[in-house]
Amino acid sequence: MFDTSTKSLTSLKIEQGVAWLTMERGQAYNALSDELMEQMTEQLQTLAKHPQCKVVVIKGAGRGFCAGHDLKQLTQDQDAQRQHRTFERCATLMQTLVNIPQPVIAQVHGIATAAGCQLVASCDLAVAEKGARFATPGVNIGLFCSTPMVALTRSLAPKHAMEMLLTGDMIDAERAHQIGLINRIVDEQELDTCVAELAQSIAAKSGYCVQTGKQAFYRQLNQPLANAYEDCSQVMSCNLQHQDAVEGIDAFITKRKPTWSS
Structure with a gap:
C-alpha cells in the first residue's frame, strides 16, 4: 500500500490497484480553491503514470462531496485575469480526469453543486448515496454555470442539462440517476463498500x-x-x-x- 498527503488539502491512498484521492477541505464542503485544484491535478497526472494504479476514486471528506468553486477566494478581488486563471485551473483539472488512462469513479455523498457537479460529470463513473443532491445553481446568484455546462452537456441529454442550468434547482440522487448523471444509488452505509467493489471489478481486468x-x-x-x-x-x-x-x-x-x- 502507498500513502501520501499534501498540505492537508488532499489525501491519497493506493491499495490493490485502486487509488483513493480524497478532498480534505471538509469544513468548506471541499470547495475548489486554486490550491486544491492544483494539488488534485498534480496527483492525477502522477497517478496516470503510476504502475500500481488501475482505477482512481475521487471522494470528499466531511459532510459533502464538493460545493463548487471557493466563491470567497474567487471574488476577493475583481481582477479579471486572476479570475480567468481560476477557471483555467478548473478546466485543466476536469480535462485531466478525462485524459488520464485510468477510469475515474466519483464517490458522492451530501451535496455536489456547481463545479462539484461538474466534477461528478467529468468522472467516467459515479456512485452516490441516497441522500446525495446535485445542482448547478449559478443562475440563482447571477453567475451562469457556464464551465459546469461543458461537462453536463457531454454527460446528459441537452434538455436535461439545460433544465439544471436554467433553474438552478437541486435534484436528488434518484433524479440524477434517471438523467444519467450517476450510475448507481446505494444506502449511505454501503457507499464505501459499493465503490470499492466496483473499483476492484475494473482493476481485475487487463x-x-x-x-x-x-x-x-x-x-x-x-x-x-x-x-x-x-x-x-x-x-x-x-x-x-x-x-x-x-x-x-x-x-x-x-x-x-x-x-x-x-
Whole structure:
C-alpha cells in the first residue's frame, strides 16, 4: 500500500490497484480553491503514470462531496485575469480526469453543486448515496454555470442539462440517476463498500485493455460515424495483437482465469 498527503488539502491512498484521492477541505464542503485544484491535478497526472494504479476514486471528506468553486477566494478581488486563471485551473483539472488512462469513479455523498457537479460529470463513473443532491445553481446568484455546462452537456441529454442550468434547482440522487448523471444509488452505509467493489471489478481486468478502451471512448464521441468506426476498428486490431488479448481469448477458450501483463 502507498500513502501520501499534501498540505492537508488532499489525501491519497493506493491499495490493490485502486487509488483513493480524497478532498480534505471538509469544513468548506471541499470547495475548489486554486490550491486544491492544483494539488488534485498534480496527483492525477502522477497517478496516470503510476504502475500500481488501475482505477482512481475521487471522494470528499466531511459532510459533502464538493460545493463548487471557493466563491470567497474567487471574488476577493475583481481582477479579471486572476479570475480567468481560476477557471483555467478548473478546466485543466476536469480535462485531466478525462485524459488520464485510468477510469475515474466519483464517490458522492451530501451535496455536489456547481463545479462539484461538474466534477461528478467529468468522472467516467459515479456512485452516490441516497441522500446525495446535485445542482448547478449559478443562475440563482447571477453567475451562469457556464464551465459546469461543458461537462453536463457531454454527460446528459441537452434538455436535461439545460433544465439544471436554467433553474438552478437541486435534484436528488434518484433524479440524477434517471438523467444519467450517476450510475448507481446505494444506502449511505454501503457507499464505501459499493465503490470499492466496483473499483476492484475494473482493476481485475487487463490494464492495457481498460486504458485503451477509455481513450478510444472519448476520442470517438464527437467523430463522424464513419471516422469513429475507422478509428475503433484500428484500435481493436491493435488490441487483438496485444499479449493480454491473446491470453484472455485463450483463457476463455480453455476455461481458465487469465493472467494479465498489466
